Amino acid sequence: MTSETATGAGAAAGGAVRAYLTGHLREYGLLIALVAIMVFFQILTDGTLLRPVNITNLFLQNSYIIIMALGMLIVIVGGNIDLSVGSVLGFVGALAAVMIVNWQMPVWMTVIACLLTGIVIGAAQGYWVAYWGIPSFIVTLAGMLVFRGASLWLLEGQSIGPFPMEFQRLSTGFVPDLLPWLGEALAALAGVRRVHGLTMALAALASAAILWLGLRARARDRAYGMELEPAAFFALRNAIVIGAILFLSWKLATFRGLPNVLVTMAVLTLIYAFITERTTLGRRIYALGGNRKAAALSGIPTERLTFLTFVNMGFLAALAGLIYAARLNVATPKAGFALELDVIAAVFIGGASMSGGVGRVVGAVVGAFIMGVMNNGMSIMGIGIDYQQMIKGLVLLAAVVFDVYNKRKQA
């Protein structure tokens, strides 16, 4: 529905709009693709996809992929890749299980120890890449094998669980409703049984913030003569985004409210989007990936920066490992197997370039959701894992081919 409106508007308007559209086809394309895929599966699953319980599930299932995609985006923008994240996720989950279940250590201490472990793992891999110039593909391929083996060794080939409630809440817990009166009022108004007030309040706040920031950026672009997004596109894009936020929040609010992981994920996404787009640190990472030699000769400490991208990736992989283990409520030797491929695919679907210097946090998150919705939708429909993998592979290829095709057309 929405995608038709968007293309219709583009065709109707003049040449300037068309020029803008071809220049930014990728960004709109991603958003439109996500909406289209959701609509597609909503129809094919007879409305199961967007049921409150499934939406909650969707966030829980994809949280760890999105969290790792944030780190992977930065690694890839910096001109490297990390193949070890699936194994690191599994290893950290195993470590948490051993510490909590076998050794009876307190949860807070385990969480801190696990995150530190992730940082050390990232540093150990980043060291070889940054200071020895060993290709990251090789270093992290080694890491992938090492940490897969290490988790097998830690778990002695067994599954360890279950975790205490306190640890499970990392993933499956929900934020308590701090605004029950708002919830009751909304419930009465809509004639439903209950509404999570805080969820709707935050959704409204987020929507207002998106609109306000968008308008402010637009005013700035106009003042500095930057290429301006046509007003209709701006309105349509924001309508889709805000509409989606309100719609999904409503669904969540009428179920159990905000899952803890959704909050973690949203906060991390905001932080990383800010770092990559608004800080000198982020700017340096783009310069590093865009032209390492030029960056070095501009006084940018390229080695230390490369090192830090891996440290950060290790930290996020460890966090994802905790969330993953908490969600499954058990640590298994196979946890996170081949997950790195989903994460990397999400980043490339989101528009990052293999050669570095290109890619955005928002793109990676949307890319992860595209993968997530497809996984979820196909599972609901009962499509076998065999077909699922083939379809996901083709979608990844299609997204990158679309990128390259676009670039050629512009050149």
Added chain:
Amino acid sequence: MHPLLEMRGITKTFPGVRALDNVNLTVREGEIHALVGENGAGKSTLMKVLSGVYPHGTYEGEILLDGAPVAFRSIRDSEARGIIIIHQELALVPLLSIAENIFLGNECARGGVISWRETWARTEALLAKVGLDEAPQTPVDRLGVGKQQLVEIAKALSKRVRLLILDEPTAALSEADSEKLLDLLLELRAQGVTSIIISHKLNEVRRVADRVTVLRDGATVATHDARAETLTEDMIVRDMVGRPMENRYPPREERRAGEVLMEVRNWRVAHPEHAERIVVRDVSLRLRAGEVVGIAGLMGAGRTELAMSLFGESWGRKLAGEALIEGRPADISRVDRAIAAGLAYVTEDRKELGLVLEEPITFNVTLANLAGVSRRGVLSRREEARVAERYREAMAIRTPGVHQKVVNLSGGNQQKVVLSKWLFADPRVLILDEPTRGIDVGAKYEIYTIINRLAAEGRGILMISSEMPELLGMCDRIYVMCEGAIVGELSADEASQERIMSLIVKHRRQAA
């Protein structure tokens, strides 16, 4: 002499641009035909049409070879007819041997099995022809640019070339290697090879070409007899830029040198991989405020290596030496420290080392001084745009806007972006390495004007250039470098091409 090649009424358009507009070019059998014009005049496009990179049907007009029309669909087609292009960026595989490169795609093989005996024998014959004394098995990456150029020519000869096209063959070569190459071209002509040479260096054009065609803004302006006594370089330049150029170097208001800004003492640097090779030998030099000081020398004299090692030890391993800035010892052991000490280095290779091509002007201009457009690590887009806008005006960067990616700018404008980047870091000392390489005549003049302005502001400029006229036209003093050492120092009044060369030759003779 009948024409070997005729290109008639060639028109080539890209979306929004008419790159070639009714261009005519006639090349006679057995001549050396020079093609000159500013960057963007359409020389390369014309050669791409000729060689089939732009296949028949994507342009208007016709191409006649030996009087008969031809329709090339790919480079393969044109090579089959003996038309061979040697591009500015050499197309050799660095890790393969000379012989493997020469016969790449054209191997001396039977049923897919290579006959090395035949390959090497034929390579030796070809190398003798181009005057390159190297074994056929030598890997190409062990050769300097000059010798690689000769390998390219040998490769062309292996394909029974009738028309050899050289795109700026001497741009990366030292004076001596350039001479050798030009001699080779004359020799090939004597053997009946026709060639087209694209060049910015008019003295070379005068030396080898029989005729010269000038392109401007995608159209043929004129074809001159290059042997005519009446033809002057100024006439060619006038055709190229469309206006008379009285002076190729801007005048300087007054030459007044201030106190010593930078002093380097006994700087000694070894090769990064071969520790025993000393590439910079005990170099000492001084630079005063308001001075433009040149470093002359041949390719491989160690000038770029000296500059890069001074700039944060970015090249090689420093063994000894100290640097003083404004009289005090300065820590320039890392690039960020060198920048903090007031140094800037504009690299020889702006695409590889100077710019992030896929990013806009704003990004590139602020890259060496992000602190100048941020507060507590948070960038201000507004400030960034303001800074870029300021330099766009000051440097006259021609662009639709400061948010344009630098990959879309011409060479001269890209160079202005690099200069802007360094000026925004506000250095006291600028080291400029080949600041006008690959830039057309008009833009060169602008760069020179900017350099003079910077000196007038009291900065010190250290300028490395392989074009001696440029050093003579711009510098207050010139250091002459040879084999890693400074072998002489000449004031502007003393300096001449002859004196520089004689210093180098004398040093070499002593060393030998």
